[in-house]
Amino acid sequence: MKSLRGLLLLAFVAVASMTYAQEIDESEWNKHSVRPVRNADIMFKKTVWYRVNLSDKINQPFFAKNRWLPKLMIDAVKSSLLRPYENDSLKKRLTIDEFKERIKRPNEGGSSSEGDDWGGGDDWGGGGGWGDSGDSGWGDSGSGGGGGAVAAEANDEVYPEDIYLMEIKVDILFDRRRGKWVHDIQVITLVLPAENNGGTLERMVASFSYKEVVENLFKENRDALWYNDRNLAESKNLSDAFDLLLYQGKITKYTNTQDKDIALLYGDAKGDIALMKGLEYKYDLVEYESDLWSN
Numbered sequence: 001m002k003s004l005r006g007l008l009l010l011a012f013v014a015v016a017s018m019t020y021a022q023e024i025d026e027s028e029w030n031k032h033s034v035r036p037v038r039n040a041d042i043m044f045k046k047t048v049w050y051r052v053n054l055s056d057k058i059n060q061p062f063f064a065k066n067r068w069l070p071k072l073m074i075d076a077v078k079s080s081l082l083r084p085y086e087n088d089s090l091k092k093r094l095t096i097d098e099f100k101e102r103i104k105r106p107n108e109g110g111s112s113s114e115g116d117d118w119g120g121g122d123d124w125g126g127g128g129g130w131g132d133s134g135d136s137g138w139g140d141s142g143s144g145g146g147g148g149a150v151a152a153e154a155n156d157e158v159y160p161e162d163i164y165l166m167e168i169k170v171d172i173l174f175d176r177r178r179g180k181w182v183h184d185i186q187v188i189t190l191v192l193p194a195e196n197n198g199g200t201l202e203r204m205v206a207s208f209s210y211k212e213v214v215e216n217l218f219k220e221n222r223d224a225l226w227y228n229d230r231n232l233a234e235s236k237n238l239s240d241a242f243d244l245l246l247y248q249g250k251i252t253k254y255t256n257t258q259d260k261d262i263a264l265l266y267g268d269a270k271g272d273i274a275l276m277k278g279l280e281y282k283y284d285l286v287e288y289e290s291d292l293w294s295n
Helices: 002-028 057-062 069-078 096-102 147-155 210-218 238-243 272-294
Strands: 042-053 165-175 180-192 203-209 249-254
Touching (some): 057 238, 069 180, 249 272
16 A cells, blocks of 8 residues: 555656646747757847858858758748748748748739649648648649649749848857857848849848757758868758858847847948947957856
8 A cells, every 4th residue: 555655656746747847848948949058047148140141152051052041941831841930039920822922033913812832721731731631732633733833833933042141040148057158049031132132122031940940951851961062071961050150141130129230220321330340249249258268
């Protein structure tokens, strides 16, 4: 009898511990982090936004022909591997129709309102979820009549290599438990430059949770490659390339009370002051990190 009570007590403690651990996970960890740091262990934190030009020579390994990073991400959306967000707050998902509008060539109207060639319904997938539903998904429907519509829709899209701008939202923090300075990437936003958007303004295509990109696109994907043309043996998976901070970008925004870009903070229309202030902020972070180790 005593042994039975002991077993019941042990089971109760185990269940209570699991429940408590789950509560801690939900309240004390960032759900969008690939390697989350417990909030109580964060001694310092700043959020910065980098503008990355993938056509720059230093960033071209992310933009190798037929392995353009934007193409991989757009194809992953079409294959229901990724779900895009409206902006980098990661609060509102885009519907499939909204996403299709954002990847259309400029000045080509809204001719795709008749039906949904992305999965048969008005949302992601066959009338509801992300998976295939009957014969309305991406596979062979049996009739053979949908190929022309899909091809026509693809012709209305911007070329993936035209989307050569990215914004990367990064939490820079110091983990005092491990004594480690961490660059915790949160969001990747694809941006169509003005010159490829009819010469008007830049177009924000979509934002993606970096954690979802790593888990659903980069992981064990041979095409998700940081291409090293000097030594193919040193080519890396894109997740490793991002971990190693192999991208080069300009800081265009950092956390501030007005939630404005650096250019707007300083009333800088040309961007010269913003560029200088972004560099100053970057150097200040490096100096702060150095001071942490010297004190």
